[in-house]
Amino acid sequence: MDVLVVGAGDVGRWFGDAVDATVTFADIDEEAATEAAEAIGGRAVPLEGDERFDAVCLAVPMRYVATAIAEHAPRAQEAVLDVSGVMGPALEAMAEHAPARERVSLHPLFAPERAPGSIAVVEDSPGPVSAALLEALEERGNDLVETTAAEHDEAMESVQAAAHAAVLSFALAADPAPEGFETPIYDGLSDLVETVTGGTPRVYADIQETFDGVEAVANAAERLADADADGFESLYREAATRWEGSRHDSSGGDDA
Secondary structure, three states, X not given: OEEEEXXXXXXXXXXXXXXXXXXXXXXXXXXXXHHHHHHHOOEEOOOOOOOOEEEEEEXXXXXXXXXXXXXXHHHEEEEXXXXXXXXXXXXXXXXXXXXXXXXXXXEEOOOHHHOOOEEEEEEEEOOHHHHHHHHHXXXXXXEEEEOOHHHHHHHHHHHHHHHHHHHHHHHHHOOOOOOOOOOHHHHHHHHHHHHHHOOOHHHHHHHHHXXXXXXXXXXXXXXXXXXXXXXXXXXXXXXXXXXXXXXXXXXXXXXX
């Protein structure tokens, strides 16, 4: 099987290395495409071209995914996939521009350097080519989580947008503590700040632009700021009840 990966960033390289296929990279940065190809033993082609492949995977920033699908879906003979991180717009674009192809949206819920991990999957139009690619990802130790575009994109409002906004708000509001004054909660938040601020700012900005979430964090902070002691206790209990029984899995990494 031959696969074209459009986008030679970290996620595109991860996908190309994780699947059992002959992989070709294309990127607006031709040098990046060449480096990605050399790293996994593939090849690079110009971003504009008419060569066709069994499958095309769009590994571009989420703000560009619909446009990229429109441009590159015709290069797919059998399947179109994306790993952009937003599913609704991606799958809508696939249905419009690749109606007769297999169509699958993937979202690795981890930073590529922390692979393997959980991958959200929507098989909008499954078939043998996409099934083989998914099987290869599973064989690499990834856990495929079946979902819907609506469920995924709604979850990302909390999992990514609100979570990132809360961590960055703490980073902007708090001062580094003098040595020896740290508490377990402060240390935990400091570790999260280091993880988030060690990423790519544009990626986090894209998430905030794509998914609602920051407004909810701002509203919650305002409620806390306006509450008297009794009101604060009430909000504390509300938060505890809201999260009672939730399962926390610390195996993931930078999910941006």
